Amino acid sequence: MSASSTVRAPHVEVDRRRSRRRRSLRLTLEGWGFVAPATLIVLGLSIFPAVWSFFLSLERWDGFSDPQPVGLGNYAYAVGDADLAAAVAHTFLYTLLFVPASIVLGLLLAVALNRRIRFIGLYRTAIFVPFVASAAATGILTTYLFSPQFGLLNNVLRRLGLPQQGWLEDPRQAMVVIAIMSLWGSAAFTTVIFLAALQDVPAELVEAATIDGATRWQAFRHVTVPQLAPVTLFATVWQVIQALQLFDLVYTTTRGGPLNATQTVVYYLWNAAFRRTQFGYGSAVAWTLFAVTLVVTLAIVLYARRARIEAF
Known part of the structure; x- marks a missing residue:
């Protein structure tokens, strides 16, 4: 094995690792790109109403007048x-x-x-x-x-x-x-x-x-x-x-x-x-x-x- 090939081997390995990382990052971004819209809809229709209802449970509100804090x-x-x-x-x-x-x-x-x-x-x-x-x-x-x-x-x-x-x-x-x-x-x-x-x-x-x-x-x-x-x-x-x-x-x-x-x-x-x-x-x-x-x-x-x- 020549000295030049010995010197190039670590660089080749580094390039392969970078290529795998870029490919993994691309696949991750593509996956999130597909699921992000549905995830946002689920969060908007479940998490946000749940958090809002918790704060609403600490108030007296009929949907029309101003809410009145009542604690527990x-x-x-x-x-x-x-x-x-x-x-x-x-x-x-x-x-x-x-x-x-x-x-x-x-x-x-x-x-x-x-x-x-x-x-x-x-x-x-x-x-x-x-x-x-x-x-x-x-x-x-x-x-x-x-x-x-x-x-x-x-x-x-x-x-x-x-x-x-x-x-x-x-x-x-x-x-x-x-x-x-x-x-x-x-x-x-x-x-x-x-x-x-x-x-x-x-x-x-x-x-x-x-x-x-x-x-x-x-x-x-x-x-x-x-x-x-x-x-x-x-x-x-x-x-x-x-x-x-x-x-x-x-x-x-x-x-x-x-x-x-x-x-x-x-x-x-x-x-x-x-x-x-x-x-x-x-x-x-x-x-x-x-x-x-x-x-x-x-x-x-x-x-x-x-x-x-x-x-x-």
């Missing part, structure tokens, strides 16, 4: 608000009804669809259709099925000679009906999640358990279900968040009735902010709901880490 007065009023407490109880009841049922139903449907049968692709597509249906369509379907006067279910009960039910007009049954109709759409999401997870479970584990004498139920309970623990935890967190934010189905069916039996926290804060024009108080309720949701999510995540469930 809105939050203090929310603590003693009996109507808000009732809305919290309704939301808690809905969460208890909806979340476990959506997880169990999604798992059962996923197991049923995790088979090699004819037209399985059609069945899997059909089970996901309710998830993309609009809240308005779900509300119309709910009214058609559960209307006490002309609903399909009461017509069936009438034909069978059984007592008819009040359904959406009965304060004791309305929230149960809302939970059932929520399952119609949301269970499709958990079904898809569990179906993807079932296809990743090693078949060798199930076969080994079967060879050892385990029945299909024992293999499913002791082999398959533990493998699904991370997915189950993720689906539970997601469904809890969705349950705490229930609004659209209530708005399109009962409007919080009858006798405020289906008034959830989100519907209550919407009513306070946009009907009674108490924007400061509505913002305080929204931030309180955000804090509760964050605490519940963190508690579930900490439990997962202590139980060594790698879901997040």
Whole structure:
């Protein structure tokens, strides 16, 4: 090797590093160029309103007159608000009804669809259709099925000679009906999640358990279900968040009735902010709901880490 080539080698390496850095910088700028418009829209429609609503929660404002600073007065009023407490109880009841049922139903449907049968692709597509249906369509379907006067279910009960039910007009049954109709759409999401997870479970584990004498139920309970623990935890967190934010189905069916039996926290804060024009108080309720949701999510995540469930 000549002395000149030995001298040029470090310069060649430096030029290559500079070229890689320039190429990396160009690719980074191109990537940000593509995502920057969407990022600005997301920030403008989420971050800015959230920050503004926090400062608004420290004021009393009806949207027309000048805002009046009240500090934590809105939050203090929310603590003693009996109507808000009732809305919290309704939301808690809905969460208890909806979340476990959506997880169990999604798992059962996923197991049923995790088979090699004819037209399985059609069945899997059909089970996901309710998830993309609009809240308005779900509300119309709910009214058609559960209307006490002309609903399909009461017509069936009438034909069978059984007592008819009040359904959406009965304060004791309305929230149960809302939970059932929520399952119609949301269970499709958990079904898809569990179906993807079932296809990743090693078949060798199930076969080994079967060879050892385990029945299909024992293999499913002791082999398959533990493998699904991370997915189950993720689906539970997601469904809890969705349950705490229930609004659209209530708005399109009962409007919080009858006798405020289906008034959830989100519907209550919407009513306070946009009907009674108490924007400061509505913002305080929204931030309180955000804090509760964050605490519940963190508690579930900490439990997962202590139980060594790698879901997040």
